Amino acid sequence: xxxxxxxxxxxxxxLFEGDQRGADVLTVLADWIRLSRGDTxxxxxxxxxxxxxEGYAERARRIDELIAQYSVGWTLDxxxxxxxxxLRLGAYELIWVDETPDAxxxxxxxxxxxxxxxxxxxxFVNGLLGRLKDLKPSLRxxxx
Numbered sequence: 001x002x003x004x005x006x007x008x009x010x011x012x013x014x015l016f017e018g019d020q021r022g023a024d025v026l027t028v029l030a031d032w033i034r035l036s037r038g039d040t041x042x043x044x045x046x047x048x049x050x051x052x053x054e055g056y057a058e059r060a061r062r063i064d065e066l067i068a069q070y071s072v073g074w075t076l077d078x079x080x081x082x083x084x085x086x087l088r089l090g091a092y093e094l095i096w097v098d099e100t101p102d103a104x105x106x107x108x109x110x111x112x113x114x115x116x117x118x119x120x121x122x123x124f125v126n127g128l129l130g131r132l133k134d135l136k137p138s139l140r141x142x143x144x
Contacts (some may be wrong), residue, residue, distance in 0.1 A: 004100075007048035008089065008108050012116075014053050015085040025060075029053045056092040063091045066139070070131050082117040083124060090129045095136055102133045 014032060018025035036042040067087050068076045090109035093100055106129050113121040
């Protein structure tokens with residue numbers, strides 16, 4: 001599933017850019033789509049990337065609450081920006097995207113942390129998302 005891997009990486013990059021610029025992620029997504037249509041050197045934005053970014057945007061407040069609640073010793077604003085956005089993407093896909101197996105989400109987010117963040121980040125990302133995975137049934141019930 002290299003296409004899904006690429007889609008996740010692009011979704012992470014869009015969330016990261018929005019966070020860095022203080023811009024709405026849907027605005028950043030629209031910019032990426034517009035640029036990719038007008039410049040063949042720009043990577044295309046897949047449907048799955050759009051689904052991930054739009055899904056995160058729809059639940060951003062709840063996702064940030066969950067990350068803040070379950071990250072031991074770290075406030076959201078103290079987290080490295082890379083880790084914060086990997087966790088945001090991972091939490092959305094883990095809790096609200098049923099067709100992706102939980103183990104795949106955890107593995108993909110750990111890989112993003114290995115590629116883009118610090119040596120400590122993969123275990124931090126794995127631990128926090130693993131906790132959310134364990135709580136997933138109760139978190140989903142809260143939404144119902």
